[in-house]
Amino acid sequence: MATVSFSKVVKSYGDAEVIHGADIEIGDGEFVVFVGPSGCGKSTLLRMLAGLESISGGEIRIGDRVVSHLPPKDRDVAMVFQNYALYPHMSVADNIGFPLKMAGIAPAERRTKVAEVAGLLGLDGLLDRHPRQLSGGQRQRVAMGRAIIRQPSVFLFDEPLSNSKASAAARSGSATGW
């Protein structure tokens, strides 16, 4: 894990400024929740930290690195999207193992790690299925598995538990160290 800091971060679309100079410090291992009405910029903050949205001003740091202009893959973050964003053409195992594949990790090691994560999230019997064959809660756990498998510096969860049953939520909570 690592510290995260936003200093005077601004985001505007054309003339409309939507984030007006955000200053946020998050400590190493700290668990922070953004709460606010719909459309207030919670997701935009997360997407700027992940690198999916550019920032219009200010600076974002992860640890002691300034990441404001790095591409998402070089920021060492993982994200669970509000809509899960599972790869529909890949099996559950391939979805969870995709970050490792992109990191160039050998298939055998990938399989071991995927099995480990699937065990933690209660997805053992589902590894060969495709996202369309899963329930909403199962899809969400696959998205979480994809996020936790490579142990990044920062985890981002956009409305993470809106679809999980309480038991699965508790289990995934313990898996991510909440």
Add this chain to the structure above:
Amino acid sequence: MAHSLGSQILRTAALAVLGMIVLFPVYWMAVIALTPTGFSRSLAGIFPQRITFENFAMLFSERPMLRWIGNSIFVAAASSFLSLAFGASCGYALSRIRFRGSGLVLILVLATQMMPATSIVVPLYILFRDFGLLDTMQGMVLGHISLVAPLAIWMSKGFFDSIPADLEGAARIDGCSRLSAYWHVTLPLALPGLAAIFIYGFVTSWHDFLFAKTLINSQSLWTAATGISSFRGEYFTLHELQMAAALVFALPVIVVFLIMQRRIVSGALAGSVR
């Protein structure tokens, strides 16, 4: 029950009649193709009296049908493949990247489709003459790309629009660059749409007669469409040969369609996003 049975019979009968109406020209083409050369005018009834394959044999022995078909396959495959590559890149950019004037680009691309091919063939002829592209395969392929590429851009933009941008976002966070996210995630999901574009391009190019007749002179470069028209003379027409050629002409399109249609499946995106 009786009502549903009655309506079922009625529906089946209607479909059968419709099927016969649609398929009759194809059937008649086959009947004439199988009639001995010169005898199609003396056909009495809708069944062939004597079946022969001499027309098909003559097509390939006395006419360069194989060469014409080969030219057609080359032109159709090259122009549809290039249109697809060009259209998919443009469509992707127009779908994913916000830039000033993107709407105008789309309208301009659409505007090229608003003019009938007959109105652009003359300027195209003059342009090709100046560039030395007349009577060449490259020119022919280029001409067909101008027919297919605009629709390829619009169609592929539509397909890319239907793929959630978050999937690429997820891939980029998972370690992909923009290009590898396109390769690993977006492209496989767009395949059914791209297959449809390929079929459209292939069929459009395959059926084209106007450009083929205008831009190409040498008989060795004729496409099959020009070849088939050559059986029609000023004083007499070899109907049997022409129909045999038309049957042969229809086959490659059917083959391409059968190969590509397996790629056109719906529901490829199911389960990806909530």
